[in-house]
Amino acid sequence: MDTEIELKFLLSDNEVPLIPGLITQFAKTVSNQPARNLKNAYYDTPNRELRALDIGLRTRCCDNDCEQTIKLAGEVVGGLHQRPEYNLPLQSVKPDLMAFAQGIWPHAMQVSSINENLFPIFSTNFIRRTWLIETEQGSKIEVVLDKGEVVAQGKVEPISELEIELVEGTRDDLFLLADHLINVSGLRLGLYSKAARGYRLADDKPLKPNKFIGFVPLQAGATQEQALVAAVNYGIQFVQKHEQCYFNKPSLKTLKRVIDGITLIRHTFRLFADIVDKTTTEHLRSEFKWLLDELVWVENAIYLKTYTSKRHAYYKKINSAPELAQVIGDLKDVQPTATDIEDLFHCPRYNRLILTLTRWLVDKEWRQHWDQKALNAAEQPVCDVARGFFDSDWRNLKAQLPEDQALTKTDYLRLRHQLENTLLSGNCLGQLYDKEERQEFRMPWIDIVYGIYELDTLSYLMQLCQGQDSDALRDIQSWLEKKADFLVSAMEQSRDASMNGLPYWR
Secondary structure, X not given: OEEEEXXXXXXXXXXHHHHHHHHHHHOOEEEEEEEEEEEEEEEEOOOOHHHHOOOEEEEXXXXXXXXXXXXXXXXXXXXXXXXXXXXXXXXXXXXXXXXXXXXXXXXXXXXXXXXXXXXXXXXXXXXXXXXXXXXXXXXXXXXXEEEEEEEEOOEEEEEEEEEEEEEEOOHHHHHHHHHHHOOOOOOEEOOOOHHHHHHHHHOOOOOOOOOOOOOOOOOOOOEHHHHHHHHHHHHHHHHHHHHHHHHXXXXXXXXXXXXXXXXXXXXXXXXXXXXXXXXXXXXXXXHHHHHHHHOOOHHHHHHHHHHOOOOOOHHHXXXXXXXXXXXHHHHHHOOOOXXXXXXXXXXXXXHHHHHHHHHHHHXXXXXXXXXXXXXXXXXXXXXXXHHHHXXXXXXXXXXXXXXXXXXXXXXXXXXXXXXXXXXXXXXXXXXXXXXXXXXXXXXXXXXXXXXXXXXXXXXXXXXXHOOOOOHHHHHXXXXXXXXXXXXXXXXXHHHHHHHOOOOXXX
């Protein structure tokens, strides 16, 4: 058995010729191996039983040599992929699971039954160039450049990937090489394997953005440290998924999901302050701020898109005021383009942020400043402290929501950040609790957050109306005020309904 420890990059045709020079600059010695034409087929059952177990089964032929490979469930942290891998010579046209040692399979897996129902799902065919390098510190790293295509059900997607795999030595050298490579504008860290892409193509399930942040998957007995790792890793993959979604189909809402992922990671640092010293995250937090500043325009851009959508009531109102329509049009014209955003996701600073965050997680850098108190906190079951986290959030929120006082539009707008953070704690730790009770308690508060967002949409339009004097604009402002009053009334009803509910964590 081998365990792959590799980083994956996606690159364009413009970057391909630069790779040999970059490798030579970094390495002490370089061994250039002959290019190979690899033909691969991936197998599963009609019910995708291997896929459900996160197992990949592949046959690979090059010239007259063929092998079969099993990749078992591993973990992906940022761009770092770690998976157990088993290789055997292929004795026939079809792979044979029974040829592998029976001890490798997950408990209760029906190996014989699955083996009888295997058939090819998709293929990947590519030219592979390989370099084996030795670093100054003596580590050996395999660098692989794959150019080709994924083929399934008559559909084709291009493959253009660079993978660096640690063969021998320290992970430090792998990250140093990665940092060297991302200095090339255009190289970006990749999340999805060829197999994942092939399954999506074969099953006609394109990658789609999430509608919500969702909940970090947690085991009931997880420690605080394990919950920290799970939440940060979830956030990294959430960001990378929506980065890829944006390349597939540019969308403002997809960019908002990227922002959500970064916000979740930042919140996780604060949530686990007992074990994450600020000094270990100072640089990361600074880079998060830079990225969020780069994307700060996204929310206003979503508002502007809402105003100009024929599906919304705003459209007809705004068209009755040509001067306002002109202002909105001018603002949309100066927004960053899809190409600008793709350049951001390709730039070295962004990819270095993802790489640094990945390394922070893999190397457990938060442990650098641990004392005995932090060590004890890290080993404590997260379910034992989650209630304290939620109770603290709940007390702070209720202090801003006196039951005997009606809230105004301004009150709710001020409340947005705190309420969003309270809900983020639930995204991080809510998986520990009953799903139905959690959903019942959170739903009114989510409705209030949506209401606040709608108030922000109204407020921004009111700002655009200011400084101009016309009957049409006065009519729009009056309409916006009435709409805001209606929203506040609905939010007050949601607040009344939720204040007396039993918190799901109790």
